[in-house]
Amino acid sequence: MPRLLLLWLALTGSALANDRLPVTQVRFSASGERVLAVTQGARDGSGFGTAQVTVLSTTSSRVTFQAQRTADQAPGHVLTDLLAAPATRAALSGLAGRPLSRPRYQRVYSVSFPRWSDATPPGQTQVTPVALWSRAVPVRLHVVPLPSDCSPELLPPGERPAGFILSVNGQEVWRDRALPSGRACAARYTLERVDVQGNRVLVTVRAYGPGFEGPDATALFVAVTLK
Structure with missing residues (x-):
């Protein structure tokens, strides 16, 4: 190269x-x-x-x-x-x-640093219409609590470890059944970006977990071929 x-x-x-x-x-x-x-x-x-x-x-x-x-x-x-x-x-x-x-959807944050309030907690669903082709289709991010070995003192009061289920236009493209070690303390999620070429899609999700001062928002990528 x-x-x-x-x-x-x-x-x-x-x-x-x-x-x-x-x-x-x-x-x-x-x-x-x-x-x-x-x-x-x-x-x-x-x-x-x-x-x-x-x-x-x-x-x-x-x-x-x-x-x-x-x-x-x-x-x-x-x-x-x-x-x-x-x-x-x-x-x-x-x-x-x-x-x-060029993303078909790109979240714009009001401040440059992550806040817990930016993301969706367990038990709630974020639904975002995204114009992948000629019309907008729903991208559904459902956050679910999952067992984890995360030390409770690492998370703010009221937060708990969670994973997510992601669907695009009704097609489930990702489901966490257990939390990987790198996301043991992830507690909230939000949709950040959606890119598409034909029927191939890359979805960027942010996982919110404890960081240096407040939450870290780590990029997770889900790549899929839509039916």
Whole structure:
């Protein structure tokens, strides 16, 4: 992958200094069978730049590649170094040169830092109409309490660990039956972004859990082929 292309990829989008690291890039392969999501920004607390590259299959909904790098550098430089790694370059074959996706839905937050009130608690449902094609269809995010080994003192009073069920136009595309270790203390969720190419869709959900000062809002990606 040419260095100029690496730099172009790294500088596309903005980087913000908070603990809701922005999704700066989404790119579908020509066939739509794979999709790339990039997050980058500065870590709250340390101020270090960080970047993550995630490649997903829209056929199997699996993450086929993921790499992350954090360093005492600007986020754009961190991403450039991450993209230059041989494993990343190989994983992005057929994706790196593809055009940026324009989201069909993009949540706009009123403040730059995450708040618990931004997201949906267990027992409630967030329904968002999204114009995927010629008309809007409902994207339904239902948050459900789930057992977890999260220490109760890590969460604010009244919050409890939870997962989510996600459906698009009535098609269930994700269901948490147990919480993975990385989301043991996730307590709330919100829909942030929806990208589409044909009938291939990438949904970005934010998981809210305890962070440095207030909640962290971690990006989760669900890739699917809609029927």
